[in-house]
Amino acid sequence: MCMATKKPTKTKIVCVSHEEDADGISSAALIKQAFGGTSILVDYPGMMDSMESLRNDDQLKELYICDLGLNKKNECEFVELLTNLRKRSVKVTYIDHHDLDKKIINQLEKIKVKVIHDINECTTVQVYNAFKNKLNDHAAFVAACAAITDYMEDRPLGSELLQIFDRQFALISATVLTYNIVGHQKDPDYLLYLVDELSESKYPHEIPNSYEFAQIQVEKLASIISQVKKSMKVIKNLGYMEILDSGASGAVNFVLGLSGKEVGVAYKERVDYGIYAVSVRGSKKCKVHLGKLVNKLAAEVGGSGGGHDKACGASVPKEKIKKFIKSLNESLGK
């Protein structure tokens, strides 16, 4: 009998994407529509651990990584893991729009990872633009909604997609989608269900109970406004607040707005990781690139962080949060 040592054919297509907002969920949905495969949704604290499971997956053929910014703490590990996957001929595509060191882009391109990186368009719009020949018309709507939730619907590609649709219709759809994502962060199966529904060209209003659920979220946000007014602390260059019973990213815009400062910070304890998840937002007047600054300051206290110029986040070790706020306040005064 002939014992051919034929290697098993690799078949698995995986998309790793950000689970916390409409851009990440929508990117995963468009990748799924274009290429099929499965989605792994992650948050920043769990990102590298989740990706580690791919290291020894010998079925893995293609990997897409979407809307996941890198930072000083994880960038080397990220490049190392992808180098390993590339040695096994896994086709890797990284699509993102967070601030990224040119050195890391060069390292990724050297190992022939396909890098699609533009800080001026949201990730889903870039996914749409790169793979539109494999996507249907509805994918443009999903991308327009993602651009809205990432404050990027005024960019060249984003605005072109938005003008295909009625603006009000896109705004309400994007908002309902966002509230359903934010309110289901502890329900990973629901988030994967959302990816499936969007990839199958469903509108947010066609997802059962989505508007009812969004209404509950809106009521919660209204109560956060009064909590922020009560508990926010305002120092020289920023307003800040510890959030106890909602997400930090939902409250941070209120901290920014109600503090009257150019920078707002909200943080919430993540007991499972022994850290604070920190959200930072800057007003239009803020001239400092907050993503770059927070990347640096978070690394200095043993955490990690980064993102956009006016919207970013960080993981900060629990006992270092006061020090982080203090150094952020000082850096903004310089």
Ligand SMILES: [Mn+2]
């Ligand atoms: Mn994004």
